Amino acid sequence: MVHGDVGELMVADLINSNLHIWRNEEVMAYFHKEEADAICQIPLSRRDVNDDIIWLHNSKRLFTVKSAYHVVRKLLIDGNWVGTSGGCAERKLWTAIWKLKLPNKIKFFGWRACNDILSTAMNLTRRKIIKESNCLLCMRELESTVHALWDCVAVQDIWTGSIRKLQKWSVHGQADMKQLMEALLERLTLDEWDLFWAQAWFIWNQRNCVVHGGKLKELSSLTKRAKEFADEFKQAQDHLAVQNRQQVSGDVWQPPSTAEYKLNFDAVIFSGLDRFGFGAIVRNEKGQVMATISASGPRVNTSDEAELLACCRAIEFAIDVGFSRLIIKGDNSNVIQAISSPLQNFSLFGNVVNDIRYLLCGLRWVRVGCIRRGANKVAHVLAQYARNTLDEDMYWMEDSLPPALEALYHDCLSL
Known part of the structure; x- marks a missing residue:
């Protein structure tokens, strides 16, 4: 629902084409707050891409009869067409079984x-x-x-x-x-x-x-x-x-080979702050720190969304500081699977997935994989540290990391 005269307004008019971000003030002016907030959370590609029609009611964002059935059933239940006290008792029974x-x-x-x-x-x-x-x-x-x-x-x-x-x-x-x-x-x-x-x-x-x-x-x-x-x-x-x-407690960070650098990334949602933090670190075969970032991003709804945005920012950061042969590791299997898959991604964050794939194609050599949290401790600590610097991105180049010295020391013990 909109308020005000939209006239011949196009979606492109609500986007800053130079910065690839929403024009928040314009969006807020034309839409009610809840809708404006939802619009501003839609990630925008940093490239010029075509629009896609997606189905919101399953994880793959592709229409299926099964997902449509669940949508209709939910609408009926919410509208009190079905679902009485007996229905609540049945749900309790099925859950218990x-x-x-x-x-x-x-x-x-x-x-x-x-x-x-x-x-x-x-x-x-x-x-x-x-x-x-x-x-x-x-x-x-x-x-x-x-x-x-x-x-x-x-x-x-x-x-x-x-x-x-x-x-x-x-x-x-x-x-x-x-x-x-x-x-x-x-x-x-x-x-x-x-x-x-x-x-x-x-x-x-x-x-x-x-x-x-x-x-x-x-x-x-x-x-x-x-x-x-x-x-x-x-x-x-x-x-x-x-x-x-x-097995999880035994997972440790493994160094890359001599010719490559390892990029670890992670994200953390800050409940109550409408923000999320992410951290990324690039290290060589000796475990030495090459480059590090700790920063925050806008509100997201799920950890998968936060991890995807963190992955994109981490790769952009690594490319900006000059690394072209990377082993990229994260601890969210859904994200790693999404960016590694050759299939087109129709999810709400499909633009971000495609941007990540585009960045990966620009590297001279790359390998992407999923690890357990035990091997991703430094990136996790850096993501947590972003809570203290919500308005500022923190960078460290070939330097020790005061926020993550203990995690770094733990990783060095495995070398």
């Missing part, structure tokens, strides 16, 4: 059970696959999902001996699994919720064994097996997490 600390096969089993698409006797009868819909374990009731996993007399002893909070909770006769799960979510802790689904999965496997001609095992033993299974999975996940932390 997908966050189970159990293997994905059990999460998928839980999703199928709550959607009533397990191959119970009732479902198979409805599809005319079998004729009898009675439960094969108790032979008394129709086998629905909630009966097979909860109400059946053959499995009630398992639940009363499994989770302490269920031992005196004899509520049965729920309409479906969703209703039962909503009640359990209010009653069980997270660990008990995990154990419930591990137990349900073992019960269903035992039921399938009987249906396909196997013998009925001692059901009480399933309680112990489910507990051991859940505990073993959590221990394995904790072990993997420790290994990953050890």
Whole structure:
């Protein structure tokens, strides 16, 4: 929405073609504040490029039926066409299932059970696959999902001996699994919720064994097996997490070969300041500092946007000070993938991606790669330091870096 007489105003009239920046005062004069702020955040290319039409509702900025479906669904929910208190309860249920600390096969089993698409006797009868819909374990009731996993007399002893909070909770006769799960979510802790689904999965496997001609095992033993299974999975996940932390902590900066220089960059968003900071450093094969910058930029919405702008500024800086053979390293995999990809980038920051690719083509030799934060500490400290100098860009040429001496020392220890 605009206010004022725009007449024959063109988008180009709102851009300073010499500095390649928005004319903020003109934009603010013609648009309401929220729209003007959004416009001024659109990055402009430093080259003369053609305009592109992009789709805002997915990360690749390309229209897909899937993304359009999500847009329509969100509009319906926001407009109260769908989504009641029951809808909120369902979202809570799905979140709890997908966050189970159990293997994905059990999460998928839980999703199928709550959607009533397990191959119970009732479902198979409805599809005319079998004729009898009675439960094969108790032979008394129709086998629905909630009966097979909860109400059946053959499995009630398992639940009363499994989770302490269920031992005196004899509520049965729920309409479906969703209703039962909503009640359990209010009653069980997270660990008990995990154990419930591990137990349900073992019960269903035992039921399938009987249906396909196997013998009925001692059901009480399933309680112990489910507990051991859940505990073993959590221990394995904790072990993997420790290994990953050890691997990350061991990452160190690696020097380039004699003929090249290494450029590290990083960005940090300063919450509450409507700014972001970035840092970049160029070093030789001995780890000696060749050139460094610590500066700030305008407000951005995501870390990917900040990292892209930091990457562009870092490469421009390295070229300006005379480096043409560079190994460029950053710790944001999305950014590194975007600038390394041969495909056209239609994202909101596609102009920045294309500018970076253009700068890379002007180098005599270049290699781009992603590293972990442990090998990018100096650039990160420089990005953080920009908080102290929001109105001034700081440069160091072949000099020690007072803001990052400790990080530099740590990197030198690995040489």
